[in-house]
Amino acid sequence: xxxxxxxxxxxxxxxxxxxxxxxxxxxxxxxxxxxxxxxxxxxxxxxxxxxxxxxxxxxxxxxxxxxxxxxxxxxxxxxxxxxxxxxxxxxxxxxxxxxxxxxxxxxxxxxxxxxxxxxxxxxxxxxxxxxxxxxxxxxxxxxxxxxxxxxxxxxxxxxxxxxxxxxxxxxxxxxxxxxxxxxxxxxxxxxxxxxxxxxxxxxxxxxxxxxxxxxxxxxxx
Amino acid sequence: xxxxxxxxxxxxxxxxxxxxxxxxxxxxxxxxxxxxxxxxxxxxxxxxxxxxxxxxxxxxxxxxxxxxxxxxxxxxxxxxxxxxxxxxxxxxxxxxxxxxxxxxxxxxxxxxxxxxxxxxxxxxxxxxxxxxxxxxxxxxxxxxxxxxxxxxxxxxxxxxxxxxxxxxxxxxxxxxxxxxxxxxxxxxxxxxxxxxxxxxxxxxxxxxxxxxxxxxxxxxx
Numbered sequence: 206x207x208x209x210x211x212x213x214x215x216x217x218x219x220x221x222x223x224x225x226x227x228x229x230x231x232x233x234x235x236x237x238x239x240x241x242x243x244x245x246x247x248x249x250x251x252x253x254x255x256x257x258x259x260x261x262x263x264x265x266x267x268x269x270x271x272x273x274x275x276x277x278x279x280x281x282x283x284x285x286x287x288x289x290x291x292x293x294x295x296x297x298x299x300x301x302x303x304x305x306x307x308x309x310x311x312x313x314x315x316x317x318x319x320x321x322x323x324x325x326x327x328x329x330x331x332x333x334x335x336x337x338x339x340x341x342x343x344x345x346x347x348x349x350x351x352x353x354x355x356x357x358x359x360x361x362x363x364x365x366x367x368x369x370x371x372x373x374x375x376x377x378x379x380x381x382x383x384x385x386x387x388x389x390x391x392x393x394x395x396x397x398x399x400x401x402x403x404x405x406x407x408x409x410x411x412x413x414x415x416x417x418x419x420x421x422x423x424x425x426x
Numbered sequence: 427x428x429x430x431x432x433x434x435x436x437x438x439x440x441x442x443x444x445x446x447x448x449x450x451x452x453x454x455x456x457x458x459x460x461x462x463x464x465x466x467x468x469x470x471x472x473x474x475x476x477x478x479x480x481x482x483x484x485x486x487x488x489x490x491x492x493x494x495x496x497x498x499x500x501x502x503x504x505x506x507x508x509x510x511x512x513x514x515x516x517x518x519x520x521x522x523x524x525x526x527x528x529x530x531x532x533x534x535x536x537x538x539x540x541x542x543x544x545x546x547x548x549x550x551x552x553x554x555x556x557x558x559x560x561x562x563x564x565x566x567x568x569x570x571x572x573x574x575x576x577x578x579x580x581x582x583x584x585x586x587x588x589x590x591x592x593x594x595x596x597x598x599x600x601x602x603x604x605x606x607x608x609x610x611x612x613x614x615x616x617x618x619x620x621x622x623x624x625x626x627x628x629x630x631x632x633x634x635x636x637x638x639x640x641x642x643x644x645x646x647x
Contacts, residue, residue, distance in 0.1 A: 211432050243465040244548045244577065245569025272549065274575045295579065297518060297549035325576070326549055327465045328493065328518035347568040347591065348466025354495045355546070356465065358516065370568065376597055 219333050222301030226308060226336035233313040236422045237321065238415070239337035241359055243352075244325035246345040247369040249277045250402040251411070252322055256284040258412050263317040263419060268307055270299040270324045277322065287311075298329040304336055317419055327352065331359040339418060345370040346379040353387035361391040365398065365414060372401040440554050443522030447529060447557035454534040457643045458542065459636070460558035462580055464573075465546035467566040468590040470498045471623040472632070473543055477505040479633050484538040484640060489528055491520040491545045498543065508532075518550040525557055538640060548573065552580040560639060566591040567600040574608035582612040586619065586635060593622040 230237045242248050249269075256265055266287040269277040278290035289307050291299060299321065311319075321337055323330040331340075342363040344352050347370060353360040360366065366388050368381060385397045396414065400407030451458045463469050470490075477486055487508040490498040499511035510528050512520060520542065532540075542558055544551040552561075563584040565573050568591060574581040581587065587609050589602060606618045617635065621628030 243546065244573055245464065245566075271576050273578055274572075276572055276575060295549075295553075297547070324549070325464070326518070326547055328516075328545070328547055329550065332516075345466075345568060347566060347594065351495075351497055352465055354497060355492050357494055373568065373594065373597055376594055 216332065219301045222305060223334040223336050226301065226304055227338070229308065229313060230319060230336055230338075233316065234422055234424075235313050235316045235319055236339075236415075236419050237319045237335075237337035238339050238341060238418075239321045239323060239330075239335045240341045240343060241323045241327075241330045241363075242325060242343035242345070243327040243348060246325070246343045246348065247402050248322050248325070248343055249280055251343060251367065251369065251400075252277075252281055252320055253284050254402050254405070254408055255320070255412060255415070256281060256286040258408065259318070259415070260285055263416075264315060265318045265320065266311055266316050267320045267322065268299075268304070269322050270303070272296070272324060293324060297324055297326050298333050299323050299335060300333045301335070317423070318415070327356040327359050331362045338422070339364040341365045341367060343367045343369050344384065346373050346381075347377045349378065350380045350384035350387065353384065353391055357391050360388050363392065363395065365396050367407075367411065368397060368399045369402055371399050371406055372404050437553065440522045443526065444555040444557050447522060447525055448559070450529065450534060451540060451557055451559075454537065455643055455645075456534050456537045456540055457560075457636075457640050458540045458556075458558035459560050459562060459639075460542045460544060460551075460556045461562045461564060462544045462548075462551045462584075463546060463564035463566070464548040464569060467546070467564045467569065468623050469543050469546070469564055470501055472564060472588065472590065472621075473498075473502055473541055474505050475623050475626070475629055476541065476633060476636065477502060477507040479629065480539070480636070481506055484637075485536060486539045486541065487532055487537050488541045488543065489520075489525070490543050491524070493517070493545060514545060518545055518547050519554050520544050520551065520556060521554045522556070538644075539636070548577040548580050552583050559643070560585040562586045562588060564588045564590050565605065567594050567602075568598045570599065571601045571605035571608065574605065574612055578612050581609050584613065584616065586617050588628075588632065589618060589620045590623055592620050592627055593625050
């Protein structure tokens with residue numbers, strides 16, 4: 206199967222590239238976080254709130270991935286963080302080559318936190334390792350609590366799951382306990398944070414988790 | 427670029443396969459509809475409602491696409507339609523080869539409507555032609571009205587857009603007019619149906635559209 210062989214080779218090269226890029230982050234004590242979700246789960250709103258809360262204490266840079274448009278980068282730039290928009294021109298995920306095109310423009314010596322917001326897609330982004338210490342998957346309540354069962358790879362590759370749009374819980378059929386059980390079946394013990402990036406509920410727990418990781422990286426933890 | 431050449435060849439073979447499969451549908455006067463959306467936009471609920479409303483007049487078969495699980499096929503089977511679940515085992519879309527594995531088990535002579543519910547993904551399914559006369563994209567209001575700008579290919583390949591979960595409009599930031607304008611910028615004039623598959627709002631317009639297509643196919647139109 207030629208197609209499979211080609212794809213395996215692509216994934217192996219991508220892994221190697223991501224490892225060397227992660228070394229760049231490590232050399233400067235920068236924490237890298239890769240945020241993934243389906244379309245419209247609220248990644249960008251979460252990034253906006255994160256920048257608002259942390260930018261007075263931590264130096265943050267954001268890489269935005271979208272097939273087209275700079276809508277998300279414009280929103281993040283308005284919050285004061287450095288940001289680059291990658292347009293994948295059809296590709297369903299970010300990868301190491303795209304990172305390589307952006308990294309030379311980032312001054313890692315002047316940075317604490319690199320947030321990568323992946324393309325909105327619960328499938329492909331999980332297959333391509335990026336220069337990040339932690340993967341975070343955001344699932345929103347209107348999507349339904351069956352998503353870990355249907356899209357297991359993304360959840361099993363995550364270090365934290367954010368259940369966003371809890372403000373909509375009264376109006377949608379979503380079983381938070383079932384979601385948590387399904388996540389833990391794939392990856393026992395990982396934290397599942399309940400959040401409304403819109404109202405601010407759960408935001409302190411999220412930035413608390415991030416700051417713990419930042420302090421670990423800075424060696425104060 | 428070897429990877430691009432391989433992918434072009436895959437897409438061309440897939441197109442040829444889909445064309446020959448569509449001929450099978452045409453030979454038996456069967457209408458094929460491919461429903462696409464991001465995860466959790468409500469495709470399966472829409473299919474359930476459709477089967478409930480039309481099964482007394484039309485013979486319906488459903489092919490369900492998911493990376494894993496048979497959750498969706500179980501739901502559709504409970505409504506009385508014939509159904510096959512395809513598990514893509516990681517692949518982010520359905521394709522002609524997967525259809526080829528399922529087609530021999532379907533008695534097209536005893537069928538009016540074939541509904542294909544694609545993998546929940548706003549990117550990849552749009553690249554792989556399936557044996558369907560019409561593509562339908564479902565977008566749900568919590569996802570936000572910017573989706574056609576960020577995922578243009580899927581919308582530009584669609585013949586109908588369903589805006590689902592209108593029951594959540596009071597609780598989310600969604601501009602239906604902006605969504606419609608963005609869709610029409612990509613594909614002028616295509617119908618945009620407002621719907622709540624949950625409450626039944628807009629369901630008559632949807633089944634009306636389907637029945638017009640069914641009648642055209644049967645030569646009564």
